Amino acid sequence: MKCLIIAAGKGSRLWHKGKSKPLIPVLGIPLIERVIRSVTASGIDDFYIVIGYKGEQVRTFLDALSKRLGINVTFIINNEWEKENGYSVLKAKGYINEPFLLLMADHLFDPVNVNKLIKYPLDDGDIVIGTDKNVHNPLVDLQDVTRVYTENGKIRKIGKGLTSYNGFDTGIFLCTPAIFNAIERRLSEFNDTTLSGAIQLLAAHGNANDHKIVPESRLFNQEDSIDNSMLDSFFDDDFFRSKKSPFEEMEKIRERMMRQFESHSGDSKGGIFDSWFKKKFGGGNPGEIKQREDDDFVYYDITIKDLVNQKLDIQVQDGQITISGTIEKKSSDKEDKENSRQYFSSTFHRSFPVPYGVDDTKVQIDQDGEKVIIKLPKIK
Known part of the structure; x- marks a missing residue:
């Protein structure tokens, strides 16, 4: 049609x-x-x-x-x-x-x-x-x-x-x-x-x-697949590859989006965006991911709380970069003595599009505590 x-x-x-x-x-x-x-x-x-x-x-x-x-x-x-x-x-x-x-x-x-x-x-x-x-x-x-x-x-x-x-x-x-x-x-x-x-x-x-x-109630008050599909459409791979700092831009849009919902219905609807982001990127929020570049590389700086300082796994497939590793947290029971607290481990992953103009066969990854740095060499 x-x-x-x-x-x-x-x-x-x-x-x-x-x-x-x-x-x-x-x-x-x-x-x-x-x-x-x-x-x-x-x-x-x-x-x-x-x-x-x-x-x-x-x-x-x-x-x-x-x-x-x-x-x-x-x-x-x-x-x-x-x-x-x-x-x-x-x-x-x-x-x-x-x-x-x-x-x-x-x-x-x-x-x-x-x-x-x-x-x-x-x-x-x-x-x-x-x-x-x-x-x-x-x-x-x-x-x-x-x-x-x-x-x-x-x-x-x-x-x-x-x-x-x-x-x-x-x-x-x-x-x-x-x-x-x-x-x-x-x-x-x-x-x-x-x-x-x-x-x-x-x-x-x-x-x-x-x-x-x-009805208007559906447009503004329901967390359903329509909201997810709209976010998928707006924040597609081209959005990330056409923006110099896509995650910073996404965070700004998210804040404006939440303010608009809140002014309309008294509810910021942060859950709609946050659940979509977690599903698409594996967790976290846009503020934990920074993109920068110099003459030779494009960098992703990613903050992952409670990340264990060990070797991370990184894969590049179908235009997506995926990193995975282990998160380790202490028990939150305040009555436990420090030396008797239990530790809980879980795995994580983060995925995002490969930027334009880089060689995705030569991806490098560095880790400094909770900060992960992904380096993608530019094609010259």
């Missing part, structure tokens, strides 16, 4: 955050990258991006991203980006002639919503809109959000000025090419270039369907 993403607007309300709205970072990752990664989690890899304002900046970024993610990106130019978003959608008419996913570059969502929406049994000439039924959400800007009134699985009315409504438009759509015809008709009859106007036209004929998105 093809995915059309609208990324042509100026984004004046976010101007203080950055000059190109699609490239404004959220927790260190640009908005449009988050949208694309959320879609690729459902197996979609064919993207059509409508660009306009600061289009070359967006194109340059997406050219690099497409190579990293192994996706196809076709750019569609909208030189009249000042018009409403329906006009940007219409620009894709000559490119897409089959059912497609329609998204906005600045609308973030749980990937599970896309995965469910693309399975909707769509009839020819219909569209489906992902709607949020939590109309009492205090985070929603009622002056800006597009409201919908739904009944029996159908969109009956849509618009920002609705006084009677029971949901919000989330900017997630499954469309047939009928949406292009509806936009053209609204444009010719009313000079209306809004997407909502075209949807209202389809709704009047019973062709606009309602699809309830995953």
